[in-house]
Amino acid sequence: MSASRASRFNQRSLAPVLFLAPAVLFFLFYVIFPIFQSIQISLYDWDGLGPKTYVGVDNYVELMDDEAFYTSLKNNVIWLVLYMLAIPAGLFIALFLNQTVFGMRLYKSLFFFPFVISQVVVGLVFTWFYDPSYGLLNVILGWFGMGPIAILGDETWVTYGIIFAGLWPQTAYCMILYITGLNAVDPEQIEAGRLDNAKGWKMLWYIILPQLKPATFIALVVTVIGALRSFDLVSIMTAGGPWGSSRVLAYYMYEKAFSEYGFRMGYGAAIAVVLFLIMMIYITFFLVKMYRDEKGL
Amino acid sequence: MFPTPIERRSVALQRLYKTALPIAMVMWLLPLIAVALTSIRSAGDITAGNYWGWPTSFNLIQNYSDIFTNTPLGSYMWNSVRVTVPTVIGALALSCMSGFALAVYKFKGDMLVFFMFVAGNFVPFQILMVPVRDLTLQMGLYNSVTGLALFHIAFQTGFCTLFMRNFIRSLPVELIEAARVEGVKEWRIFWFIILPLMRPAIAALAVLVFTFIWNDYFWATVLTQGAESQPVTAGLYSLNGQWVAAWHLVSAGSIVAALPPVAIFFLLQKHFIAGLTLGAVK
Structure with a gap:
């Protein structure tokens, strides 16, 4: 009896280790260790093939005087701020679509469409949309006697043009989060609000939005991550141009490490570390909230 | 309403x-x-x-x-399939097990392991780029579908584990307790009791991971080059360079590349949205 109990106990302490081992090993190998390796590489001068030379914090010192680094950092901030528009825009569309008219399901799917397609396709579509000679945007501007403007060739407009393209799928994502959230709103509270004469904005602000808090939280998390991962669109639409004015940290890092400008792995890694530290603020914020929720359960 | x-x-x-x-x-x-x-x-x-x-x-x-006929688009599409399908299977297999372990057992450091998966999932790709490329080169898998798929499996496991663990948490604990009293072995509990109940979660994640990986562009450019291994996202970008001003071909190529995830989305919409909006409702 006691022997079998002991074996049961062993099995229960061994089982989680066995179940976890493959996933944990894979994840450590490809995700966790590389983070530390990158931090280490950022202290070296390395072309990716030859020997590494230890240079201490030289790469970071160089970053402080790098004009292109500041341009990228500034663009990252613009991305972060403007990407937030996806949240209210998504809520707006969700409210617009939260009806039970014939064919609503299809409408909802079609509005969600941009999120399903690849950012490469989104980038190509918008590059063409902005095209100064044939693009739809300039055709429309032409009707009002304006334009043409080459959005992607203009240092002032280029980043905004790319962000606008990115907002398209991101808004669709936030929309679907809010549609699901709205379905779960307690109808009794709405009726109670109606009895208290709460309407329109008041109802939205005091009764609906508090109940949509989980959806808003997720929308915020995915939008911040989306904004900081803004590599694909920049690479496809402008390759950082014109004259590097639309670079973001994610793209500048890639350019430094792998492009024709030379294989500066150490310098690239230093840029990645900066990006990682910015992201770390959000990861910590998210983990703290999650930890609280777990303890609260 | x-x-x-x-x-x-x-x-x-x-x-x-x-x-x-x-x-x-x-x-x-x-x-x-x-x-x-x-x-x-x-x-x-x-x-x-x-x-x-x-x-x-x-x-x-x-x-x-x-x-x-005139471009390697067909082979790009095939490469995408060869990267995406094994990734979906691999990431789901790993995360079903790890999610089960984290949801069912209490052990020292369980929270630490769980948070490692969650945090790793949010990391910017660029911090992994140089070491992962180097690693893939050293394993002789650079510019191969296998190298790309292996990385994707590892990375997606983070998100999938979070999802699976929360899903299993929502299942009734009594099931497992009852099985244990009957003397059912732990792996049999996983295989015969929990796994069948995880079908909705598996479906939701399969659809999501398929879309994410099919649409991946960054890792495709970092780990592959050339038509023999590049997936369609990276392929489309290189074709765009060749087809200067041939917008009718660029457009047709874009539509073809977008078709598989769009088809999956329309066919399995319920699962897709269930996966994406996990946590959007309390």
Whole structure:
């Protein structure tokens, strides 16, 4: 009896280790260790093939005087701020679509469409949309006697043009989060609000939005991550141009490490570390909230 | 329901709503509609700048067969399949087990392991780029579908574990307790009791991971080059460089590349949205 109990106990302490081992090993190998390796590489001068030379914090010192680094950092901030528009825009569309008219399901799917397609396709579509000679945007501007403007060739407009393209799928994502959230709103509270004469904005602000808090939280998390991962669109639409004015940290890092400008792995890694530290603020914020929720359960 | 159901509003407002709906949808999808229309135009229309007028001829079949016969688009698509399908299977297999372990057992450091998966999932790709490329090179897997798929499996395991663990947590614990009292072995509990109940979670994640990986562009450019291993996202980008101003071909290629995730989304919409909105409702 006691022997079998002991074996049961062993099995229960061994089982989680066995179940976890493959996933944990894979994840450590490809995700966790590389983070530390990158931090280490950022202290070296390395072309990716030859020997590494230890240079201490030289790469970071160089970053402080790098004009292109500041341009990228500034663009990252613009991305972060403007990407937030996806949240209210998504809520707006969700409210617009939260009806039970014939064919609503299809409408909802079609509005969600941009999120399903690849950012490469989104980038190509918008590059063409902005095209100064044939693009739809300039055709429309032409009707009002304006334009043409080459959005992607203009240092002032280029980043905004790319962000606008990115907002398209991101808004669709936030929309679907809010549609699901709205379905779960307690109808009794709405009726109670109606009895208290709460309407329109008041109802939205005091009764609906508090109940949509989980959806808003997720929308915020995915939008911040989306904004900081803004590599694909920049690479496809402008390759950082014109004259590097639309670079973001994610793209500048890639350019430094792998492009024709030379294989500066150490310098690239230093840029990645900066990006990682910015992201770390959000990861910590998210983990703290999650930890609280777990303890609260 | 909020806002007030339109049926309870005035007739005028109802009419307005029903007219506004299709107009809003067309405007929302305008860039895509334009691309779809361009993909059936002739090369002549493109050079003449006839982008928005009535097409002089409809070249649906010609354009779409052109991109498959004159470019490696077919092989790019096949590479995408070879990366995406093993990734979906691999990431799901790993995360079913790890999610089970984290949901069912209490052990020292369980929270630490769980948070490692969650945090790793949010990391910017760039911090992994140099070491992962180097690692793949050293394993001799650079520029191969296997190298790309292995990395994707590892990275997606983070998100999938979070999802699976929370899903299993929501299942009734009594099931497991009862099985243990009966003396059922732990792996049999996993295989015969929990796994069958995880079907909805598996379906939701399969659809999501498929879409994420199919649409991945960054890792495709970092770990592969050339038509023998590049997936369609990276392939489309290199084709775009070759097809200067051949917008009818770029458009047709974009549509083809977008088709698989779109088809999956429409077929398995319920699962897709269930996966994406996990946590959006308390």
